[in-house]
Structures are given as structure tokens and as C-alpha cells.
Amino acid sequence: MGTIHLFRKPQRSFFGKLLQEFRLVAADRRSWKILLFGAINVLCTGFLLMWCSSTNSIALTAYTYLTIFDLFSLITCLISYWVMMRKPSPVYSFGFERLEVLAVFASTVLAQLGALFILKESAERFLEQPEIHTGRLLVGTFVALSFNLFTMLSIRNKPFAYVSEAASTSWLQEHVADLSRSLCGLIPGLSSIFLPRMNPFVLIDLAGAFALCITYMLIEINNYFAVDTASAIAIALMTFGTMYPMSVYSGKVLLQTTPPHVIGQLDKLIREVSTLDGVLEVRNEHFWTLGFGSLAGSVHVRIRRDANEQMVLAHVSNRLCTLVSTLTVQIFKDDWIRPALSSGPVAPNVLNFSDHHVIPMPLLKNVDERTPVTSTPAKPSSPPPEFSFNTPGKNVSPVILLNTQTRPYSLGLNRGHTPYSSVFSQGLAFPGVGAGQGLRPTFPHIPSRYGINRMGQPRP
């Protein structure tokens, strides 16, 4: 909890800042409810801990840790409200979306560490079983259970709801699903409650309460004190089972990994990108989830020397941005010093940049190779340039564009007047945005065209 808030701004006025942020969150109406629940939770946890020490029951302690976990989840919820309000700062350039993920991760890991402590304690208790007083055991169980369920069901906890949906099924859920499948075979009406999979938190609350009830019964009937330890172990194992998939999921987000479920889509998009005309290869693909759900990524695209960089860039990012919201595409060419473009402005530029250390090497190369390049066209045999649908250049008005095949980026060589005008849907008048009118190619045609173009093309 505090750990996450706490260390973001470790200045002296740290509590002041915390208070300020807190006020910001508290200004929202929705967070009042959460704060109220948090206060009740603290109260409840205090009582439960008292009862734990009075009953001396470790199973109840394990169950109390679930209540403490609830407190963490409430704090996570507050953090997610706070995150929604914050804009990215220059230092945290991606924004604070990840704080949500970190909070989920931290609270699930803390719950598991608590379970680990319970396991350790109960290993020690197996050696020397203390006596359990059942006085407050059942009361504590039902207070905790009702409070947990009430919290879970009345507060819409966005981050945890997302994670519990997205993470893989825990073993507890798997078993319940397996059991309820056969149960629903008998009573089909129940399938709406149980079947896809139950909410893991509700499930673990119920299962823990069930274990505690059994403990109570057996201790009352037969004074089997060892049951208490056994059910503590069971609750701890269930906590592990429930929390582990979630912490794996959020941990993978924190590790900047590609989520497995989008890999198929990404592959498809990258295949599409690599068949774009001019694209030679796609490499250094890094795609990762920023917060819950939003994908960020960067990719390097190597293109043919005579390809139009901006055009390829636009197409690549257009393809990918349907899936990847924060995208950076680096276009690079081999041998770009041999200019395929008109080399007019390049030469002075080169000289100007000499104060940077990278420059000397290519400069030499440039000097060497200039003569052959300027004397002959770059690639006499190359077919018409890709993306031949006409994009409006600086000096061509869009209206004329529709009928003429002037290419603004025609590399100074006037070849390949392939009539592509059929591709354009003529009537694409975009009344509001004048510039956008003639630009829109009809998408279905493009891939096939690229395919044809590519076939006859020798790679440079």
C-alpha cells in the first residue's frame, strides 16, 4: 500500500505531497465510498486480529490476511482513480498507468508472502499444537466473510476485475468449474452462476469460510486442534493458487513482455507490413503492454533504397496503430548515402553536421561514391515506385490529382506511368477536410497491387 505511494516522491515534504494527492483523489465522489470501505476494513481487520490472538487460531489469521488483501485492493482502486486524473509528467513519460499494474502486482505478492508466513507458522505448529479456543472463531469467520463479499460485490474495482478476467485460471477455479460442470448437468439453471469461471476472490472467500466452519465443527466435537493448522495450510494454498496467476499476469506486464494473446494478431500485422511495397524486413520488434490493455511498441523497418520513407512510415504506422497505441517506427535504409533522391540539399547538410562524431565515416563514403551515383540513375531497371496512388504534393492541388498521374515523389525519373487511377474511388468527397479528399485509396485493392509489384522486383 504505502510502499507504492510512498516512494514516488521521496522529498522532505513527502507527507505534504501525499496529502495533496490524496485531496485530489478525495475530491472525486466515487472515492468516498472506497474510503468509507477502507475505514470499515481497518476496523474490521483490527477486530479480527484481536480475535485471532484470543482464539489462537492460525486458520483465522490466514483468513484475516484475506481481509488485509481486501484493503490492498481498495487502495489499488484509489490508485487507479488517481492514475486516471494524472497526466504524464516529463519524468514518467508514459504516464502513471503502470502504477495500477504495480499496485496489483504488489498486493498479490504481499498476499502470497502472507500465505508463505502462514505456511511457516503452521509448520512450526505441527510440531507443537497449541490449544484453540473456539469462542470467537465462528463470529470472526462470518464477520470477515460478509465483509469481504460485501466489498467485492459492491465496489467496482477496475484493475482487479481486469486482472482476474485476463489472468489464467487458478487451480481453485479449475476445480470448481470442473465440479460445477457436472452439477450443471443436473441443474442447468446454475450454469449462469458457476460456469465460465467464478470470480476468484468470491471463491476464495467462500472456500476459506468453509474451511473455517469445518475447523470449528471438528474442534467443537472432538477437540481435533490439528484441524486448525491443516485448514490454515489449506487457506494458504488456496491464497497461493488464487493470487499466483494474477501476479504472473501483472508481473509479465511489468516485465514488458508481449502478451501471448495478441501475438497472433501482431504476427498477422507484421506479415502485412512486410509485404508492403518497399519494405525489405521488419526487425527489432518490441511490443509490450503499457498498462492493462494498452499496447506500446517500437519496430525497425528496413526498406528499399528507392522507396519513399514517409510513405512507408505512414503505411506501417497505419497498419500497426490499430493494435498498438503508442508506436514508434524507425525506417532505415542500407547505403542511404548514395542518394536516390535528388542530391541537391544533401551535400551542404553533410558538411554542416561534421561536428558530430558519427559523421566522418559516411562522409568519406559519400565522397567516394558520389560520381557514379549522380551520373547514372539509381536503378534503371527498377519497376515503378511503390505506393503509386497519388498523394498530394506541395505543388499539386488535390482536385487535379484525381485525374493525372503526377507523382510528387517520383524520384526525378519519369518512368512507369501505370494508370492506377482506377483504384481511386472518385467520389470520395470529404466535405469538411479538403485535403483528405483524393488521398484515400480503396483499401481492398492495395494488398493485391503490392503483390503484383513485388513479384517483378529485384531487391536492391
Added chain:
Amino acid sequence: MEEKYGGDARPGPGGGLGPVDVPSARLTRYILLLCLTKCLKAVGLFESYDLLKAVHIVQFIFILKLGTAFFMVLFQKPFSSGKPITKHQWIKIFKHAVAGCIISLLWFFGLTLCGPLRTLLLFEHSDIVVISLLSVLFTSSGGGPAKTRGAAFFIIAVICLLLFDNDDLMAKMAEHPEGHHDSALTHMLYTAIAFLGVADHKGGVLLLVLALCCKVGFHTASRKLSIDVGGAKRLQALSQLVSVFLLCPWVIVLSVTTESKVESWFSLIMPFTTVIFFVMILDFYMDSVCSVKMDVSKCARYGSFPIFISALLFGNFWTHPITDQLRAMNRAAHQESTEHVLSGGVVVSAVFFILSANILSSPSKRGQKGTLIGYSPEGTPLYHFMGDAFQHSSQSVPRFIKDSLKQVLEESDSRQIFYFLCLNLLFTFVELFYGVLTNSLGLISDGFHMLFDCSALVMGLFAALMSRWKATRIFSYGYGRIEILSGFINGLFLIVIAFFVFMESVARLIDPPELDTNMLTPVSVGGLIVNLIGICAFSHAHSHGHGASQGNCHSDHGHSHHAHGHGHDHGHSHGFTGGGMNANMRGVFLHVLADTLGSIGVIVSTVLIEQFGWFIADPLCSLFIAVLIFLSVIPLIKDACQVLLLRLPPDHEKELHIALEKIQKIEGLISYRDPHFWRHSASIVAGTIHIQVTSEVLEQRIVQQVTGILKDAGVNNLTIQVEKEAYFQHMSGLSTGFHDVLAMTKQMESLKYCKDGTYIM
């Protein structure tokens, strides 16, 4: 529901696809017979328990085998029918007989130990149940959650028998005088059980579980032999005969040396006959008949239920007057016996056994793992099994250990953690062993505590190993970030530890308990030495990691070592954000440090208590230590959080600002947007930036320049997107939605780039 599918869907028109179920009406007869046999077997076992009180176990087994062999040779005629048996096969049959004798010895010894009811519950599982149990426990492909549940039920049932079965009378009998045993064999077994340190009936439970596993293995192994010999029945007959000859000399020696407790063998003929018939012969024949007529799984399911139920019933009523009729013909002298009665634990475990037998014997549905690839022309679904056969590139265990050891020892980080882990574990086990030996609870619980601490080390070791893995599709930057995550988890771990220590010490402050200090000192000194070694090792290699916590943890004893560690890092740039930040090692180091502090605290408080009798010193020390741990872990967590939240790396912050200013001065560059720089792992600082340039300049040149500048600033994984005005025009053309276009044009406007008349809006 699943059974419905299993029953109905399978008999297709093509036939031959799988076992076709016989209509259940014809099976009912067999099922009824099976149930009856199983009930009779239960009777037989109860009977034999009574018999075993009088007859020596070896004699009992001998008589049993003799009777069985007699009947089976009579019925099967193994010598006159079938092909002759070679010498080689005789040897195998001999081995079979030896194994069979040992298993029945274990079985009946278990019977004498924990009574017929528990024996029936534990031992009467069919092979298929045990095999699927073992496959769940020891292989990854258990067969779905249902089987796992069945295995869990089985284990719970055994644990119930072990822990919650208040077999009080047997516990009393556990104090039997050592000279009571009849023979060397039983005496040996008794001492073995006594060595394990459990009560007799618990020892019996363990023995029976062992015998059950042996039985299953024995049956599996003898399957091939039975085919060679010519049928299971022939093998059984021959094997029983051989075992009779095997046991014969032993029995003769026994009956010569010891005097029999039996008054008249004559009165025992009748009970022996019933036992032989019910337990050995009838059961064997019925099993073989049913396995021919029915599914194995069905056979197991129908067989297990009646035997457990009847065991429960007999367990309750065996000493009851109702069954006197049954008993009277065996034993006139009806003694008042209440041993091995029904208890709550037994009933619960019986329920669990029934459930688990039911679940585990249900046919496994391998089809669930296959993926549906289509339908055959007849319309039956076709599945593709990407199954176990392909996935298991089985590696032998020693080779695996060798490989992973080599990996661990390759690099200094993991090597150090590994060595320290070994040292720690060694210490722990010495402590545990000594604790068990001297029966000291304090030592054992301290050992558990150490084990618990080792988990952090293990995690650190794994993280150090994994961080060297090659990048994959999913981990596209490589696994280096795992170290940071592991450091974060270790930090959380320490906070939890500090919290618990804090709570405990507050509770003790309020109510200081009396302490027994004489055992504490050697243990804590040992722990201190081990941890000091660890601190030395880790701080030699990673003094920069240490530097972060330096300011906070001054304790008297550790101080010299701090200084020691510090002296070695002249070259490093250290501090909060030292150059080669390795959160993993820092986490491990802090953990070791916390342990050291704990040992020091124990020593100091022991000294204070012994010298001055200040019992309050103990909670005060732990309070102090908790605060120290908490404070020392804050920087680690803060740093790890910053990295995980993709903060601009603080140690590169200034350079990056300068670099961005430099970038702005590049000719032809209009502006840049979305500069993201973050530390991915200890070695990777990644960055992405979008740059807008005028239309004249060459993009590649800009890329080169910017890359150069940012590489100088320390960013080594860089992606630069160079955008010209044309890009936005293309984008606005490509994007189909009106809103997108609007957004694009706004972005263009934000460039405040108004060149000439061609500017669109």
C-alpha cells in the same frame, strides 16, 4: 455427465474404434457377484485378523498359501495342461513367488498392526486407482483437475488415518514390552516402525501404503510373465505352489523353536478355509472374470464401493452380538474386544477413499487435450494430439542437474548466491537434525525459519539464472528485467518480515515473556558466522549495491564489515543509482543483512538478559531491527519501483536533457515529440522518440545524428521515428475516420509549421 458421453457416444456404427459396452443388463449379474465377493473378502479379512491373534504370521501365510495352491492346482492343472515351462521361466516364477510372499507378509503384518477396517481401506485399491494416483503425483500430465482432486482426496484420506484417527487402544498397545514378539521378523519390523517414531497403528498405515505401491508394481511387472507362462491363473497357481515350498522350511523351523499358542489346530480348520476361500480364491477368480467381462475402470469402481462400505459396517458390528452367528462358528471364546473400533477420522477417511477411488478409476479423457481438426467423411470428429509423446524430450536427471549447475556456476552473481545458499542450507539441516536429535523445539523452529529465508535466496538464484536467457518473442528485450522484479519482490518480502517482527515485538513489549536463553547463543552465533560470510562475499562483488543501504544500517557489529565492503569500490560510481545497478543482488544482500541483524539482535539481547536480567531488551532489540530492516529496504523498493514504472533513468537524467537540447539544434529539425526513455534492465536503457523534420533533409541522416547523440547519453536500445509533413498527409489520407484526420491535422498544427502555400489547412 461425462459418463453419459462415455457410454452413449462411443459405440458408433463403424465399431472397432474403442471398446464397445455390453448392454448393462448382462453386466448386472457380474456386478452383483463382484459386490458379493468383495463383501465376503471383507468378512475374510476380519476373520483373518482374529486368526492372526492366535497364529503366528508366517504360519498363517504358509497355511493360506498352501490352501490356495492346493485349490488352484486342483482347478487349473498347471502341469498337465498348457505348454511346458522352461527353466528360465521357472526362475521368473520363483522371483514372482518371493515378491508375492513379501507383499503378503507386509499386508498381514499391517493387518495385525492397524486392524482389518483400516487395512481394507488402505489396501483394497485396484491397480488403476493407484496408477492414476501416481501419475498425477509424479507426472505433469495427470489428466485434468478431476484426477488431481481424486489424488488430493486420497492423500487427505491417508492423512486422516494418520492424524485424526484416535485409535487409542492401539496407542496403548504401542507401549508393548519389547520381548513380546514372536519372531525375529516381526521384531525387526516393529523396531523399524519404532525407529520412525510413530505409534504402531500409524506405522501400520505407512506400511500398508508401501505394500499397496509394491502390490501395484508387482502386478504390473508380472503381467508379461503371466502371458509367457500362459495365463494369469496358471502363473498364480504355480507361484503359490513355489511360495509354499519357499515358506516351508521357515515354518518348520518356527514350529520347532517356538511353542504354539494354538490349543487345537482342529478348531481352526473352518476359519482357515473361509479365509482361504474368501480372501484368496474367490476374489482372484472374480477379479479375473470381471476384468474380462467389464471395463477395468468400471470393475474398479464397482469393486471398491462395496468393500469399503462393508468394511465400515463390519468395523462397527464385528464385536456386536448380531455377528455372533458369524463369529461363533469360528471362535467359541468370545472375548470382549474394543480395539480398532470405528472413529470419526476413519469414517471421514473412508468417505474420502470412496470418493477418490471413484474419481481416480473413472476413465481418463485424453481426448480433451487433442485439438479438433475436422470431421471424417463419416462424420466422426478427428482430433490431433499434440500430446505427451512430442513434448517430452526427456532428460535424465543427473544430466539436468549437471547442466543447471554449470549454468549456475558460469557467472559470478549466481555462483555467489548458489554457494551461499548451499552454506545456508547446510547450516539449516545441521540445525534441524540436531534439533530432532535433542528434541529441542526452539532449534527446529529456527531451522524452519532459516528454510523460509532460503526461499528468498532461491528466488534470487532463479532470477540471476533467468536474466541470462536469450530474448524470445514474448520477452523481446531479453530477460534482464526479471532481476529488477525479483529485487522488488525481495524488498516486499523484507518489508513483510519487518512488519511481522515489529508486530511481534510490540506484542512482547506489552507482555514480555520469560525466555530460556541458554540454547539461543550457540545457534545465533552460528547463524551470525554464516551470514557474515555471506555479507563478505556479496559486498566484495557488489559494493555499489551495498552503498545504497549504507547510510541506514549502522549497527555495532556489522560496521567493520560495511567499511570493509566499502573500501573495495573506488572505481564504482555508487549511491542510490549506481552504475551497474543489480536489484536482484541488492535484494539478496539486504536479506542476508537482515538475517545478520537478527542474529546480532539475539546475541545482544541474550547478553543483556543474562547480565542484567532485562527481559525488555529482547522486544526492544527486535523493534530496533525491524525499523532498521524497513529503512534499509526503502531505497531498493524505490529504485525498483522507478524502473518498473518506466521512469526516466535518474542516472541519465541530466545527460538526456542535454542530449534533447542538442537534438533540437540539429539542422532541418523542427521539433520532437513523445520522448520516452526508460531503463529496461541493468544493461538496457531503451528509448523511443518521434522527430519532425523539414521536407528537404534526409531522414537517414537525422536518424544517424540523433542515434549518435542519444547513444552518447547512454541509451542503447533506440527507435527513432522521423516524420515529415508528408507523413501526416499520408496518415490523414490513410486514416478512415474523420476524427483521426482531425487529430492528425491538429497535430500538424501543433508543429506550428507554416511553410508555404502548400500547407494544407
